[in-house]
Amino acid sequence: MLYGIFVLLLSGLVHVWSAAVVPAAVLMVAAHEALVYWSRKQEMAGSPYFVHDQRGLRILGVIPNTSAANMGLLAGEIIHKVNGVQVRTKAQLHESLQVNPAYCKLEVINLDGQSKFVSNPLFSGQHHQLGIILSPDEKTLTYMEMPDQSTHLWAYLRSSSRQLFSGASKSSKEA
Missing domain, CATH: 2.30.42.10 (PDZ domain)
Known part of the structure; x- marks a missing residue:
């Protein structure tokens, strides 16, 4: 909810003062990435809900x-x-x-x-x-692993830039 209020305030600022477009866009992306990071950290710190316990x-x-x-x-x-x-x-x-x-x-x-x-x-x-x-138990053979790589924007941009630069170096070597 705080994220939504933050985005609303930034968009209002941009509407009033158009020079704030670039800083507001950067802040919105940074706030989104912070939210994704915080959510993932909270999920990994918590205990799983759908598991059997001593009650049944x-x-x-x-x-x-x-x-x-x-x-x-x-x-x-x-x-x-x-x-x-x-x-x-x-x-x-x-x-x-x-x-x-x-x-x-x-x-x-x-x-x-x-x-x-x-x-x-x-x-x-x-x-x-x-x-x-x-719910699955310890004898269940099929399960889903959580990916080690991050799915947020920063990781995507880093991997894309690596592919872009590695592709550019291959092209320059071929020429």
């Missing part, structure tokens, strides 16, 4: 028109118990669902940290995972 299995997503959607489960909620059995791993979840294959009763910790109880009958032919997508 965190839901990453809910597939529409499934048992989980019918029960009102939401992304970010934690499945604490299934059919009365506390679950902390995906294997425990599957075992607990097999206790009563016709009915599923869940104790879920909602986004406010409160326990809620939901249940739903399970019919043959229904998907065995209730329609929930669980």
